[in-house]
Amino acid sequence: xxxxxxxxxxxxxxxxxxxxxxxxxxxxxxxxxxxxxxxxxxxxxxxxxxxxxxxxxxxxxxxxxxxxxxxxxxxxxxxxxxxxxxxxxxxxxxxxxxxxxxxxxxxxxxxxxxxxxxxxxxxxxxxxxxxxxxxxxxxxxxxxxxxxxxxxxxxxxxxxxxxxxxxxxxxxxxxxxxxxxxxxxxxxxxxxxxxxxxxxxxxxxxxxxxxxxxxxxxxxxxxxxxxxxxxxxxxxxxxxxxxxxxxxxxxxxxxxx
Amino acid sequence: xxxxxxxxxxxxxxxxxxxxxxxxxxxxxxxxxxxxxxxxxxxxxxxxxxxxxxxxxxxxxxxxxxxxxxxxxxxxxxxxxxxxxxxxxxxxxxxxxxxxxxxxxxxxxxxxxxxxxxxxxxxxxxxxxxxxxxxxxxxxxxxxxxxxxxxxxxxxxxxxxxxxxxxxxxxxxxxxxxxxxxxxxxxxxxxxxxxxxxxxxxxxxxxxxxxxxxxxxxxxxxxxxxxxxxxxxxxxxxxxxxxxxxxxxxxxxxxxxxxxxx
Numbered sequence: 001x002x003x004x005x006x007x008x009x010x011x012x013x014x015x016x017x018x019x020x021x022x023x024x025x026x027x028x029x030x031x032x033x034x035x036x037x038x039x040x041x042x043x044x045x046x047x048x049x050x051x052x053x054x055x056x057x058x059x060x061x062x063x064x065x066x067x068x069x070x071x072x073x074x075x076x077x078x079x080x081x082x083x084x085x086x087x088x089x090x091x092x093x094x095x096x097x098x099x100x101x102x103x104x105x106x107x108x109x110x111x112x113x114x115x116x117x118x119x120x121x122x123x124x125x126x127x128x129x130x131x132x133x134x135x136x137x138x139x140x141x142x143x144x145x146x147x148x149x150x151x152x153x154x155x156x157x158x159x160x161x162x163x164x165x166x167x168x169x170x171x172x173x174x175x176x177x178x179x180x181x182x183x184x185x186x187x188x189x190x191x192x193x194x195x196x197x198x199x200x201x202x203x204x205x206x207x208x209x210x211x212x213x214x215x216x217x218x219x220x221x222x223x224x225x226x227x228x229x230x231x232x233x234x235x236x237x238x239x240x241x242x243x244x245x246x247x248x249x250x251x252x253x254x255x256x257x
Numbered sequence: 258x259x260x261x262x263x264x265x266x267x268x269x270x271x272x273x274x275x276x277x278x279x280x281x282x283x284x285x286x287x288x289x290x291x292x293x294x295x296x297x298x299x300x301x302x303x304x305x306x307x308x309x310x311x312x313x314x315x316x317x318x319x320x321x322x323x324x325x326x327x328x329x330x331x332x333x334x335x336x337x338x339x340x341x342x343x344x345x346x347x348x349x350x351x352x353x354x355x356x357x358x359x360x361x362x363x364x365x366x367x368x369x370x371x372x373x374x375x376x377x378x379x380x381x382x383x384x385x386x387x388x389x390x391x392x393x394x395x396x397x398x399x400x401x402x403x404x405x406x407x408x409x410x411x412x413x414x415x416x417x418x419x420x421x422x423x424x425x426x427x428x429x430x431x432x433x434x435x436x437x438x439x440x441x442x443x444x445x446x447x448x449x450x451x452x453x454x455x456x457x458x459x460x461x462x463x464x465x466x467x468x469x470x471x472x473x474x475x476x477x478x479x480x481x482x483x484x485x486x487x488x489x490x491x492x493x494x495x496x497x498x499x500x501x502x503x504x505x506x507x508x509x510x511x512x513x514x515x516x517x518x519x
Contacts, residue, residue: 024364
């Protein structure tokens with residue numbers, strides 16, 4: 001607990017570092033950070049056209065679904081993958097100056113938030129193209145996103161600790177995320193599978209719900225109650241685990257690096 | 258006021274190789290019901306510090322000597338609050354600040370100004386305080402307009418000047434140093450040495466690890482000699498330095514040496 005409060009006190013440092021991580025990558029290019037937007041837009045355009053045709057879905061329905069899905073999936077998987085090496089990456093700093101450990105997690109989270117900020121610019125563009133307004137439900141995306149962030153932060157905290165100790169876990173997580181990409185309705189619509197038993201199995205995928213609470217409002221439909229429940233319960237249980245894990249291993253982390 | 262109190266502190270490091278750091282081992286251990294755990298449980302630990310008890314009071318200037326691997330770095334990290342003891346207690350009163358790697362956290366692609374910003378935030382200098390510190394750092398570094406261009410374009414001397422100017426801006430309660438900082442060209446060296454000396458003067462407690470007899474003799478009043486994680490000798494600089502540096506080069510016999518007489 002004290003670690004996390006301390007980290008929030010010094011959050012400015014984490015934000016500066018996170019921002020600098022992105023700035024560094026694009027410092028000498030003309031478009032700078034907007035390369036993020038450009039490459040995401042190209043990906044969405046290509047996949048949207050191909051898979052839209054493949055599934056025979058109208059673009060006005062499919063394109064918003066794919067674009068918001070891909071943007072937020074990129075955010076979640078990026079945050080989690082990089083979260084695994086949050087401490088390993090900051091090893092230099094950790095071994096030389098005493099800072100709250102959670103600070104290094106915030107840095108990685110914020111870095112991915114900056115990327116998301118660039119990518120989300122595509123969203124209004126897509127809505128313009130398909131000439132569709134999401135309606136008032138769009139406001140639900142705000143609590144949805146806060147819940148998503150809370151869940152990501154505990155996952156990142158737990159993984160950053162465990163990955164510092166067990167380096168194989170980084171690979172395991174990456175593989176798992178690859179599989180989850182297909183098990184989460186990003187490229188496909190849950191409605192397509194409606195009525196089939198497989199969808200009930202897929203609903204056990206927590207990312208199904210994490211994505212739903214942000215994407216559904218943005219594409220104009222309120223998320224199901226079960227999604228809210230899963231995400232709220234996940235955030236509470238997850239943070240309890242995260243506090244326990246961080247509290248118990250805090251003193252060991254420097255020795256693992 | 259600052260003080261340090263170590264009571265029977267031991268620090269064991271786990272040393273991981275590729276195998277023992279892996280999950281496979283842990284899973285194997287569970288899967289085999291712990292039968293082969295005695296073989297697989299191969300996490301080697303190294304004792305960095307071995308039951309050390311000592312106190313450092315406000316105003317003391319302590320030198321740390323010992324051969325490579327004696328536990329100096331471990332001790333510095335313990336006193337910086339980075340390592341926590343495996344057993345025993347370590348009580349540190351006051352804020353300790355390690356002045357070890359001047360270039361810590363410097364991003365070569367960022368400009369001098371951005372680097373000052375980053376480093377200051379790392380030391381907790383933000384907001385309104387930052388402007389004041391920035392001006393002082395900029396002035397001391399004498400870099401002027403160079404602060405607006407990337408750090409990597411600086412000459413080595415300029416890089417050192419910037420890193421030094423940032424690192425020495427704070428006045429910590431407890432100053433922890435590993436050797437003296439090297440400080441570039443001649444003109445700047447005098448100025449830098451003056452600033453360091455000032456810092457050392459003003460700090461409540463100095464802990465300086467070094468291999469240099471002169472450095473310790475000049476700056477420290479008390480010297481702790483570490484070997485294999487144990488304190489071999491602890492006393493006034495002159496005595497300990499003489500015992501360590503002057504041949505015959507072996508530790509003085511413990512007081513129990515003449516117990517055989519009785």
